[in-house]
Amino acid sequence: MSRRRRVYEGKAKVLYEGPEPGTLVQYFKDDTTAFNNQKKATITGKGVLNNRISEYLMTRLNDIGIPTHFVRRLNMREQLIKEVEIIPLEVVVRNVAAGSLSKRLGVAEGTQLPRSIIEFYLKSDELGDPMVTEEHITAFGWSNTHELDELMHLALRVNDFLSGLFLGIGIRLVDFKLEFGRYWHGDEMRIMLADEISPDSCRLWDIQTNERMDKDRFRRDLGNVAEAYQEVARRLGILPESGPRDMPGPSTMQ
Structure with a gap:
């Protein structure tokens, strides 16, 4: 090599x-x-x-x-x-209350949300990836309203597909993180899904037992x-x- x-x-x-x-x-x-x-x-x-x-x-x-x-x-x-060109945002889609959402809002983990919720976080290790609003994103030029509409549209399509796919194998898609990038072909730009989709970036629970099948096993010292x-x-x-x-x-x- x-x-x-x-x-x-x-x-x-x-x-x-x-x-x-x-x-x-x-x-x-x-x-x-x-x-x-x-x-x-x-x-x-x-x-x-x-x-x-x-x-x-x-x-x-x-x-x-x-x-x-x-x-x-x-x-x-x-x-x-x-x-x-990575857009400096983490797009988090939540279907079930867990993790930081439960801590912030006092909603018991495992509570089915009334609808899927999209949150944005600034990609910054130095700042601890803080949660940001659309106002922050557009004001500081990290993205624009047109791109944000596209990110949310794509994120919800990904959520619909993955939720069904995982449901079919007995897994509940609790929440997940996506990253997107700008792909340039000549003068044309297209928004693309980037990074990865894996148990590192998703919360996956067994439908029958609610057993964690993701990175929370490491975060919470659950082992295996x-x-x-x-x-x-x-x-x-x-x-x-x-x-x-x-x-x-x-x-x-x-």
Whole structure:
């Protein structure tokens, strides 16, 4: 494997320059963090599982006409993606009260919300990803009203599709985080779904038992994090045949 230039490294993924202009290689790490990077650990095989899960979900979304940056999976830990200009917002869709919403509003966890709620958070580790309003977003130029309408429209379409998909395999989609980017093709710009969709970015509860099958197992010291991710992959029908430990870190990619 030839050495590639590292473009960006986040808490759970690394981006390398792609094989052709306008592309990047997204590498999934086993590192996991919580509470704005205050809690850290390495969960062996997590990156392999998230790569496969995100590949599957992004492909299904592409199939129904939701534009994503995903092109194809390259190997157990890497996928080829389109290079986009990330909009500095996290778009959170909530169907059931949990996490910070329960703490802020005093709504018991597990309460079905009267309708799906969309929240925006500024992507800033230094500030702890604060919640922001549409007024903040447009006033500071992070996005505009036209883009926000598109983000909300796409987020609700993703929610409708994923809620049904997970329901079919006995999983409740409690809430999830999306990121979007601007994809430029000549003078034309298109909003695309970016980043990943995985148990790292979703709250997934077993419908029968309410057992957590997501990153909350790490946040709350519930244990069996990798096993929960494996179960999600198994129910989706995509658990790697030889298990999630097939490929070590990219020692040749510096």
